[in-house]
Amino acid sequence: MEKPSHIFTGFRALGFISNHVPLCVRYNQQHKENYVVTCVGKAFHIYNCSRLGLVSVSDVHPEPITCTAVDGIYVYTAYNDVIQAFTRGRKVKHTYRGHENNIRLMMPFGHHLISVDEASCVKVWDINSEEVFLDLQFDNTSFEITTMVHPNTYLNKVLFGSSQGTLQLWNLLKNKQLYNFTGWNLAVTTLEQAPAIDVIAVGLADGRVVLHNIRYDETLITFTQDWGPVTAISFRTDGYPIMVTGSTLGHIAVWNLEEKRLQSQMRQCHNSVVWIFDMPDGGGRLLNQRTGHSAPPSRVRYYGNQGDVILSAGQDSTLHSFSTLHESKNRSLGRASYNKKQSKKSGLKLDKYMMPPVTAFTAEPSRQSDWDSIVTCHRGEKLVMTWNYQRSTMGVHKLIHERFQDVITYKNVSAQCVDISSCGNFAVIGYSSGHVDLFNIQSGIHRGTYGNPTAHKGSVRGIAIDGLNQTTVTGGADQYVRFWKFKSKQLLDAHELPSQVAQILLHRESSMLAVALDSFDIIIMDTDTRRIVREFTGHHNSVTDMSFSADSRWLVTSSMDASVRTWDLPTGRLIDCFLVDGAVTSLTLSPTSDFLVTTHVDDLGVYLWSNMTLYTHVSLKPLPLDYEPYTIDMPSSGAISKEAIKDDEDELNLYEVASFKSPEQIADELERNKPKEPPKVPKVAPFFLPTIPGLQPQFAPVGEDEDLNEFHLQTRSRVIKGNFQHLSEFVKTLHNAASTNDFRPVVAFLKEMGPSAIDAELQSLAPEGGGSIELMGDFLIFINEMLKTNKNFELIQAYLGLFLKLHGDTLSREPSLIQRAKRIQIIQQETWHRIQDLFNQSSCLVTYVKSATM
Structure with missing residues (x-):
C-alpha cells in the first residue's frame, strides 16, 4: 500500500494527561518513590509523585483502554476483552484472552490476576502461565459486580460488591461462597480496606460511606456526603485517623474517624492531581499538577x-x-x-x-x-x-x-x-x-x-x-x-x-x-x-x-x-x-x-x-489531479523515558558485532594503501600554477616547455576554437565504460574523489548541468551492473541516493530513465530478500544457542 504521506509521519501527541479511567498508584521499593499510572485513551502514562514528571509512555493499544491495575512488577491494562501486562512501563510481557465481553474491573491477587467483564464473568488468571485458574459466572439481574476488594489477612478471599446493594465473600481457592451481606438496598460504588482489620469502607450511590465489620457483619459508623455517589475512598496510613472520599462533582471530603465528624472539605479538585495534607485544619493543599485542555x-x-x-x-x-x-x-x-x-x-x-x-x-x-x-x-x-x-x-x-x-x-x-x-x-x-x-x-x-x-x-x-x-x-x-x-x-x-x-x-x-x-x-x-x-x-x-x-x-x-x-x-x-x-x-x-x-x-x-x-531523501513529484489520498494513523502520546532508552541500548550492545568486509574489499584496500614508488623531492613550482578548465580541478603540466607554451598561447587567446562543451574525465570514463560494459574504472574513479567533487560530477550529468539524458541513463546502467556484482553495496547505494536527490524530478519525467530505475528496484528487492533470509537464519541460530545454554 502506498504511504499516506511522503513528507509527514506521526511523531507524538501533546496535552494528554488523564481521562475518565481511574488512575492507579504503585510504590517502587528500589527507587523509594510512588508512581501514578494514568490512562490517555489508547496508551497510559507513568508519572513520579515527587515532581509529577513523565517517566514512561506505553505502546499504543489497538482500542481505548477500559481499566488499569498495578502490582509490584506489572502494569495491567484491558481493552475490549483483552488484558495485557506491561513491564518497564511499555513492553508487553503477557497477554490474557478468554473474556467474551468488555472488561471493566481488574485486581492483582498475589500470583494471580482477577478480572471482571460487563456480564459479571469473573476469571482468575495465573500471571506467569497466562492460564485461567478459576472461572465464575454471576447473573447481572441478581448480582451485577460493580467493585471488589481483597480484605487484609483474609487468605484467598475476595469481597464483591453489586449494583443491587448486596455483598458476597468468596474463597477463590475452594471456589466457594462464604457469606452473603444483605447490604443497604443501594448500589455499591466502591470498596476499600480500612487500616483496622476486618473493617471495609463501603461507598454507596446516595453518597453514604459505611464502615462495616465483615467478620461480625456489623456497621460501625456511617458518614454522608451531599455531592452524589461516592467514587473513591482512601485512608491515611501515617498514623492519623483520617478517611478521604471523592464524588462525581470533583469534591473531596476529609473525615476524622476518631471524632466521627467532617474534618474539612476541598471543592472542585478534579482538575488537579496531587494534594498534600499539611493544612492546620487537616485538609489538603495543591502540591503539584499536570493539566491539559479540558475541551478541544x-x-x-x-x-x-x-x-x-x-x-x-x-x-x-x-x-x-x-x-x-x-x-x-x-x-x-x-x-x-x-x-x-x-x-x-x-x-x-x-x-x-x-x-x-x-x-x-x-x-x-x-x-x-x-x-x-x-x-x-x-x-x-x-x-x-x-x-x-x-x-x-x-x-x-x-x-x-x-x-x-x-x-x-x-x-x-x-x-x-x-x-x-x-x-x-x-x-x-x-x-x-x-x-x-x-x-x-x-x-x-x-x-x-x-x-x-x-x-x-x-x-x-x-x-x-x-x-x-x-x-x-x-x-x-x-x-x-x-x-x-x-x-x-x-x-x-x-x-x-x-x-x-x-x-x-x-x-x-x-x-x-x-x-x-x-x-x-x-x-x-x-x-x-x-x-x-x-x-x-x-x-x-x-x-x-x-x-x-x-x-x-x-x-x-x-x-x-x-x-x-x-x-x-x-x-x-x-x-x-x-x-x-x-x-x-x-x-x-x-x-x-x-x-x-x-x-x-x-x-x-x-x-x-x-x-x-x-532526515531522508524524499522524491516530491507533483501529484495528479485525480489523486485519492489515504488516511494516516494519528501519533501516540508522549516520549520514551531515558531509563527505557538506556535499557534498550544496554540490550543492543550485547549483540553488537563488527562490520563485515568481503575478501575482495580487503584485498582492494590493501592494494590501494600500498605505496607505488618511493617518495620524490618535488620540483620547484612557479608562483602561479596554470590550471586546465573543467569540473575536476587539474593543474597544467609544466614538465615540457612546448606544452606549457602551447597552454599559455591558449589562455591568452580571446577566440576559442572547437567544441565549447568540455567533457570531464569522469564523464569520459562513464561513457567508455557504458560502451565496453566494464564499470570497474568508474568505481575506482569515484573512490578517488571527495564528496563535493562527486556532487559536482553527478550534477553535470543532467541537461541543465551540461550533460544529457543519455549520460543519466549510462549512470543508471552503471548502478544496475554494479548491484549485480554484490560488491561495494553501501557505496553504490550512496551514489544512487545522491543521484535521485539531485535528479529525481528529471527522472520522473523521462520514460527511458523510469524503465532503468525499475530494473534497479527489482535488483534491490532481490538483494534485500536474500539479506533478510540471512538475517532470519542468523537470528534463529542465536535464539537457539541462547535457549540451549540457559
Whole structure:
C-alpha cells in the first residue's frame, strides 16, 4: 500500500494527561518513590509523585483502554476483552484472552490476576502461565459486580460488591461462597480496606460511606456526603485517623474517624492531581499538577523562532504552552477572565467572569521582557485581551475602541482577527463590523483606524502587518483584499477576488500572502507587486488553517474535508496530501521546519508530525489531479523515558558485532594503501600554477616547455576554437565504460574523489548541468551492473541516493530513465530478500544457542 504521506509521519501527541479511567498508584521499593499510572485513551502514562514528571509512555493499544491495575512488577491494562501486562512501563510481557465481553474491573491477587467483564464473568488468571485458574459466572439481574476488594489477612478471599446493594465473600481457592451481606438496598460504588482489620469502607450511590465489620457483619459508623455517589475512598496510613472520599462533582471530603465528624472539605479538585495534607485544619493543599485542555483546542501557533514552544488555545477558554523537548516545560497561562481576582475567589465551577473561548490569537516575543506579547480574540466579544508569556498570566490591558460603548448600534459586533507587528509594539484588530483598529500594546492606547469609517463593507476575515511596518493587509467578506499604509492609514491598493475571503496568512520574509476563499480555493499574492502569483484548488470544504514553511517554499493547508495538503509554491503543484480521522481545526509549521502541529475536531490532543525530508531523501513529484489520498494513523502520546532508552541500548550492545568486509574489499584496500614508488623531492613550482578548465580541478603540466607554451598561447587567446562543451574525465570514463560494459574504472574513479567533487560530477550529468539524458541513463546502467556484482553495496547505494536527490524530478519525467530505475528496484528487492533470509537464519541460530545454554 502506498504511504499516506511522503513528507509527514506521526511523531507524538501533546496535552494528554488523564481521562475518565481511574488512575492507579504503585510504590517502587528500589527507587523509594510512588508512581501514578494514568490512562490517555489508547496508551497510559507513568508519572513520579515527587515532581509529577513523565517517566514512561506505553505502546499504543489497538482500542481505548477500559481499566488499569498495578502490582509490584506489572502494569495491567484491558481493552475490549483483552488484558495485557506491561513491564518497564511499555513492553508487553503477557497477554490474557478468554473474556467474551468488555472488561471493566481488574485486581492483582498475589500470583494471580482477577478480572471482571460487563456480564459479571469473573476469571482468575495465573500471571506467569497466562492460564485461567478459576472461572465464575454471576447473573447481572441478581448480582451485577460493580467493585471488589481483597480484605487484609483474609487468605484467598475476595469481597464483591453489586449494583443491587448486596455483598458476597468468596474463597477463590475452594471456589466457594462464604457469606452473603444483605447490604443497604443501594448500589455499591466502591470498596476499600480500612487500616483496622476486618473493617471495609463501603461507598454507596446516595453518597453514604459505611464502615462495616465483615467478620461480625456489623456497621460501625456511617458518614454522608451531599455531592452524589461516592467514587473513591482512601485512608491515611501515617498514623492519623483520617478517611478521604471523592464524588462525581470533583469534591473531596476529609473525615476524622476518631471524632466521627467532617474534618474539612476541598471543592472542585478534579482538575488537579496531587494534594498534600499539611493544612492546620487537616485538609489538603495543591502540591503539584499536570493539566491539559479540558475541551478541544481550536488554534495553535509556534512561539518564537526556536521551534520548541507551542501555544494552544482551547474551547475551555484556556491558553497553554507545550514544549516539544520535555513535559516538565509545559505550563498553563490560565483561563481568560473579565476579572481575574474575582475568578480566583469564585472557583472554576462557579466562575461567572469566565470569558468565551479564544477564536484567534497572535504572539510576538521580540518585546516579551518589557510588556505583553500575546493578543487574543474571543467568541462573540468586542473585547481583545493581552497575555504575558513570561509571567504565564493574562496581561494588563483590555483593548477596545470607545465607539463600541454604543451597545445598541454595535450589539452583535465581535473581534474576528488580530495581528502583532514584528517589533512587538502594535496590535491591529479586525471586527465583524468592518472596522480595523490599531493599538499600542505597551500602553493599550488606540493609535488609529483604517478606512473611513470602515475598512471593509463586511466582516474583516483576516489581517496582517508586513515585516517593516510599512503595509497593513486586510481581507474581508466583501471579496476585497486591501493594502494600507501602516502609519498614515492611507489606502494603497485593493483587489477584488472571485469569492469572500475566509482568512489570510502573510509570510513576512518573502512577502507572500496566502488568501483562503469561501469557495475553498487558495490564492497566493505577492505583497510587493500586489499581484496574484499562484492559485490552488483541490479542497472540498472550508479551509480551516494555513501555514508557510520557513523558506516559504511550501504552503500547508487543512480543510473540513479532513485533508491536509502541501503545495509547492515555485512549481504551483500539489506535492503531498493525506487524510485524518478528525478534521483539522488548526495547524502550524515549525520555524525550523522539523514538525507540523495539528489540532482536530472533538480531540483534546495537540499532535506533532515529523518532517521526513530533513532526515531522508524524499522524491516530491507533483501529484495528479485525480489523486485519492489515504488516511494516516494519528501519533501516540508522549516520549520514551531515558531509563527505557538506556535499557534498550544496554540490550543492543550485547549483540553488537563488527562490520563485515568481503575478501575482495580487503584485498582492494590493501592494494590501494600500498605505496607505488618511493617518495620524490618535488620540483620547484612557479608562483602561479596554470590550471586546465573543467569540473575536476587539474593543474597544467609544466614538465615540457612546448606544452606549457602551447597552454599559455591558449589562455591568452580571446577566440576559442572547437567544441565549447568540455567533457570531464569522469564523464569520459562513464561513457567508455557504458560502451565496453566494464564499470570497474568508474568505481575506482569515484573512490578517488571527495564528496563535493562527486556532487559536482553527478550534477553535470543532467541537461541543465551540461550533460544529457543519455549520460543519466549510462549512470543508471552503471548502478544496475554494479548491484549485480554484490560488491561495494553501501557505496553504490550512496551514489544512487545522491543521484535521485539531485535528479529525481528529471527522472520522473523521462520514460527511458523510469524503465532503468525499475530494473534497479527489482535488483534491490532481490538483494534485500536474500539479506533478510540471512538475517532470519542468523537470528534463529542465536535464539537457539541462547535457549540451549540457559
